[in-house]
Amino acid sequence: GSWDVPVYMSNLCQEIIQPTKPIKAIDDPDGEIGICILSALNLLELNSEKEVEDACTMAVRTLESVIDYQDYPVLAGENFTKNRRSLGIGITNLAGFLAKNKLKYGEEAALQLVHESMEQLQWNLLNASCELAREQGPCEKFQDTKYARGLLPIDWYKKTVDQLVEPVYNMDWEGLRERIAKWGLRHSTMSAIMPCESSSVIQNSTNGLEPVRSLLIHKKAKNGILKQLVPNYHMRKNFYTMAWEMEDNKGVIDTAAVIQKFTDMSMSTNLYYNYGQYADGNIPLSVIIKDQLYGYKMGLKNFYYAN
Numbered sequence: 001g002s003w004d005v006p007v008y009m010s011n012l013c014q015e016i017i018q019p020t021k022p023i024k025a026i027d028d029p030d031g032e033i034g035i036c037i038l039s040a041l042n043l044l045e046l047n048s049e050k051e052v053e054d055a056c057t058m059a060v061r062t063l064e065s066v067i068d069y070q071d072y073p074v075l076a077g078e079n080f081t082k083n084r085r086s087l088g089i090g091i092t093n094l095a096g097f098l099a100k101n102k103l104k105y106g107e108e109a110a111l112q113l114v115h116e117s118m119e120q121l122q123w124n125l126l127n128a129s130c131e132l133a134r135e136q137g138p139c140e141k142f143q144d145t146k147y148a149r150g151l152l153p154i155d156w157y158k159k160t161v162d163q164l165v166e167p168v169y170n171m172d173w174e175g176l177r178e179r180i181a182k183w184g185l186r187h188s189t190m191s192a193i194m195p196c197e198s199s200s201v202i203q204n205s206t207n208g209l210e211p212v213r214s215l216l217i218h219k220k221a222k223n224g225i226l227k228q229l230v231p232n233y234h235m236r237k238n239f240y241t242m243a244w245e246m247e248d249n250k251g252v253i254d255t256a257a258v259i260q261k262f263t264d265m266s267m268s269t270n271l272y273y274n275y276g277q278y279a280d281g282n283i284p285l286s287v288i289i290k291d292q293l294y295g296y297k298m299g300l301k302n303f304y305y306a307n
Contacts, residue, residue: 005144011036013268014302015192018086019144023076031076032084037063040090040196041121042205043097044231049120056124057131059089064132064186085139088192088265089125091118092199094255095206096231099239105211106251111258115165118262122153123171125190130179138184145188147180157261158299164254193259193267195304204228208268209259211241211252243272243307249291257298268304269295 005019016036023031039059046052067085072078080086094114103110126147133142142148146156154173193209200207201219215237217228230240241251249271256269271291275281288306295303 009034010266010302013195014304015090015194015266015268016088017192017266017301018080018084018189020080021076023074027075029075029079032080033074033076035077035081035086036088036192036194037066037081037086038088038090038192038194039063040092040194040199040208042093042203043091043117044093044100044205052120053124056089056121057128060087060125060128060132060187060190063087063089083140084144084188085186086189086265087125087129087187088194089121089190090193090196090208090263091121091259092196092203092208093205093231094209095212095240098241099230099236100232102236102239104239104251105241105246106254111165111254114255114258115261116170118259119169119171122191122262122264123173123176126152126180126185127176129185129187129190130176130183132186134179134183136186139186139188141188142184145185147185147188150177150181152177152180153262153264158257158297160298161257161261164298165258189264191263192265193263193269195268201226201228204231206230209256210270211243211246211272213243215240244274246272246274247277248287249273250294253291253295253298253300256295256300260299260301266301269300269302270305270307271303272307 007017007019009020010017016034018034019032020034021030021032041055046055067081098105098110101113103113152173154169196207201221206212212230215230215233219226219228256267260267273283275283
């Protein structure tokens with residue numbers, strides 16, 4: 001079918017997965033260059049269902065206008081962006097969000113909270129895109145997507161995630177399914193979880209879905225070295241998951257797996273290995289390979305750095 005569009009590559013940070021087509025010449029009208037149009041929702045700032053809905057609508061509508069507003073130096077980039085209108089809206093400050101709720105990565109209650117939060121976000125992003133499609137029509141290549149076949153993230157995720165969190169939903173997915181069947185979506189994809197490294201410096205958040213390396217972090221920026229204290233330090237410092245103190249990566253991978261369930265592109269998921277936790281300070285290759293296989297088993301599409 002027309003929806004069977006393979007993806008051969010990702011971007012540097014490993015969160016973007018888009019179909020591309022090599023260009024034969026600089027002005028090749030058939031080529032497609034994947035372009036990331038990104039934004040991240042700060043979990044610590046969203047305190048009610050209304051705020052989540054408003055933030056998602058704002059992100060979708062703002063990025064929608066960027067697609068038409070910006071200049072494209074290469075036709076293949078414009079071709080891709082204007083026909084597929086792929087958005088990647090992610091999350092940031094997950095470590096701060098979990099600490100605020102007194103939860104550690106991978107705990108049952110933490111995975112439950114992440115499931116509820118991500119379900120709400122992805123549903124609202126899709127709903128906002130469907131609303132835009134009702135106003136302006138679906139994107140040109142909407143038929144290439146799984147959404148066009150009536151499928152939703154709750155249908156196509158890797159079912160092993162059910163071992164972590166029961167598939168119980170709070171949002172009206174069937175109502176949304178009917179609306180998408182009627183109006184389509186304005187965008188081919190809605191979500192991707194990017195690193196949020198530079199933006200975390202500006203808004204003093206923990207970046208992306210990362211556990212923190214230390215409660216006081218030094219970050220290099222263009223104007224020198226900045227000191228950054230984790231959010232809610234005084235009240236929540238004991239609830240932060242420290243990256244280098246984790247016994248293994250299971251908590252991070254399980255968290256990422258639940259997030260991936262409601263993310264239609266991919267994620268910048270980093271793993272952490274502390275030499276001090278292994279005999280002779282050697283990290284066995286088998287440990288790293290097991291993490292890769294476990295991540296694949298739980299539905300992760302990509303990994304980013306092994307730190």
